[in-house]
Amino acid sequence: MSMLRNDCFALPPGVNWTPVEEALERLRSRLHPVVDVQRSVPLAEINGRILASDVYAPRAHPPSDNSAVDGYAFAGPLTEVPSILPLVEGRSAAGEPYKERVPEGYAIRILTGAVIPDGTDTVVLEEDSEITDGRLHLNGTLKAGANARRAGEDIKVQDKILTAGTRLNPTHISVLASVGVESVDVYNRLRVGVLSTGDEVKPVGAAVTDWQIYDANRPMLSALITQLGYELVDLGHVLDRPEEVKAALVRGAEECDLVLTSGGVSAGDEDRVSEALKEHGEISNWRIAIKPGRPLALAMYQGTPVVGLPGNPVAAWVCALRFGAPAMALLAGAEWFEPQGYLVPANFSKNKKRGRSEMLRARIREGQVEVFGSEGSGRVTGLAWSEGLVELDEAAMQIEPGTPVRFIPYGSFGL
Numbered sequence: 001m002s003m004l005r006n007d008c009f010a011l012p013p014g015v016n017w018t019p020v021e022e023a024l025e026r027l028r029s030r031l032h033p034v035v036d037v038q039r040s041v042p043l044a045e046i047n048g049r050i051l052a053s054d055v056y057a058p059r060a061h062p063p064s065d066n067s068a069v070d071g072y073a074f075a076g077p078l079t080e081v082p083s084i085l086p087l088v089e090g091r092s093a094a095g096e097p098y099k100e101r102v103p104e105g106y107a108i109r110i111l112t113g114a115v116i117p118d119g120t121d122t123v124v125l126e127e128d129s130e131i132t133d134g135r136l137h138l139n140g141t142l143k144a145g146a147n148a149r150r151a152g153e154d155i156k157v158q159d160k161i162l163t164a165g166t167r168l169n170p171t172h173i174s175v176l177a178s179v180g181v182e183s184v185d186v187y188n189r190l191r192v193g194v195l196s197t198g199d200e201v202k203p204v205g206a207a208v209t210d211w212q213i214y215d216a217n218r219p220m221l222s223a224l225i226t227q228l229g230y231e232l233v234d235l236g237h238v239l240d241r242p243e244e245v246k247a248a249l250v251r252g253a254e255e256c257d258l259v260l261t262s263g264g265v266s267a268g269d270e271d272r273v274s275e276a277l278k279e280h281g282e283i284s285n286w287r288i289a290i291k292p293g294r295p296l297a298l299a300m301y302q303g304t305p306v307v308g309l310p311g312n313p314v315a316a317w318v319c320a321l322r323f324g325a326p327a328m329a330l331l332a333g334a335e336w337f338e339p340q341g342y343l344v345p346a347n348f349s350k351n352k353k354r355g356r357s358e359m360l361r362a363r364i365r366e367g368q369v370e371v372f373g374s375e376g377s378g379r380v381t382g383l384a385w386s387e388g389l390v391e392l393d394e395a396a397m398q399i400e401p402g403t404p405v406r407f408i409p410y411g412s413f414g415l
């Protein structure tokens with residue numbers, strides 16, 4: 001495990017308006033894995049974890065030539081039609097191979113998954129053949145090797161089957177199990193702290209008056225962290241008081257690999273998060289050319305990176321996905337990722353100005369992208385309605401129904 005530099009988020013002098021691509025590139029070049037490796041973790045415990053070492057196959061897959069179908073095996077090719085082959089006694093079944101050699105010109109009963117017996121290499125489907133008087137009648141030609149799966153055709157011994165940095169899912173676990181790998185090295189889970197700030201904010205369940213709002217961000221971000229496979233450290237909610245914000249950040253720096261805060265990062269009088277970060281850490285207030293989510297604070301606080309997300313829930317969500325998710329992946333030992341998007345025709349019109357990227361809450365219906373009716377950054381209903389985001393780049397754009405736009409499903413962010 002190695003430390004991040006204290007000034008790793010500093011902007012070059014004079015820079016105050018950062019394009020999205022540049023902000024992402026800066027995160028990418030300045031972050032690296034900060035978690036330790038856990039050796040030999042059994043398959044039952046690795047789903048969602050990040051692989052720390054490349055894995056090589058100790059065995060081939062499949063381990064021997066075997067049949068892909070139920071039918072009859074013989075030495076191919078079969079060029080003469082019709083043809084008749086006598087059958088040997090016995091059969092080759094999965095788990096019960098035929099041990100002897102099949103004589104030239106003979107066929108043998110074989111079942112799916114069974115080892116192809118010596119003396120044969122080709123299998124005819126049961127449905128394409130007929131048995132009369134104990135002999136196999138064939139009416140079609142077959143290439144040598146038809147319906148047979150070759151030993152090692154999928155994986156050869158010592159092939160690299162998985163690369164360090166892969167976030168393991170059930171499909172990877174199937175590959176490991178297929179070649180008999182019992183355990184692998186994974187990174188410890190990244191510990192991510194989530195902190196809400198704001199005098200108007202109250203945790204769900206608390207008594208509220210008209211001027212107070214429930215804390216929507218902390219439960220949302222907490223769920224995001226666990227769904228991404230990280231360990232959640234709930235840092236609670238604090239008022240806009242310097243000593244409260246400081247105490248929470250100190251705890252965050254002690255217990256977490258990264259802290260996500262929400263609120264208190266714009267330019268207002270009560271923006272205590274920026275203030276606390278400035279006083280006791282190295283902060284860089286990034287004004288990113290993105291809507292929503294313009295104010296984003298990135299700081300190193302007593303050696304721990306802090307991402308100060310904007311308070312508006314939509315902006316907090318968009319920034320947590322667009323900047324937070326790849327940054328967390330990198331810190332956690334995974335590869336940096338650029339969320340994959342798809343060009344899909346729009347079913348809406350929009351006149352977008354030049355100079356800022358926009359991320360709209362979106363979903364696909366009947367092959368077209370629709371966007372939520374309001375772009376308001378406090379409209380949480382639009383978050384729940386959406387299934388992904390449309391990303392419009394900084395260039396100006398006139399979007400009409402049918403214009404291809406880039407739709408990024410939430411799955412592309414690792415959800």
Ligand SMILES: Nc1nc2c(c(=O)[nH]1)N[C@H]1C(S)=C(S)[C@@H](COP(=O)(O)OP(=O)(O)OC[C@H]3O[C@@H](n4cnc5c(N)ncnc54)[C@H](O)[C@@H]3O)O[C@H]1N2
Binds near residue numbers: 214263294312315377
């Ligand atoms: N003069 C400027 N004012 C603002 C700017 C700016 O650049 N200059 N940026 C605007 C943008 S864009 C956003 S986004 C917000 C971000 O401000 P903060 O991060 O300081 O957030 P707050 O002011 O604390 O809160 C904004 C908004 O979100 C609500 N909020 C906060 N926390 C939560 C929570 N946990 N759950 C639900 N809602 C929350 C809060 O009540 C406010 O309504 O600044 C703009 N202003």
Ligand code: MOO
Binds near residue numbers: 377
């Ligand atoms: O980040 Mo603000 O939510 O762009 O409006």
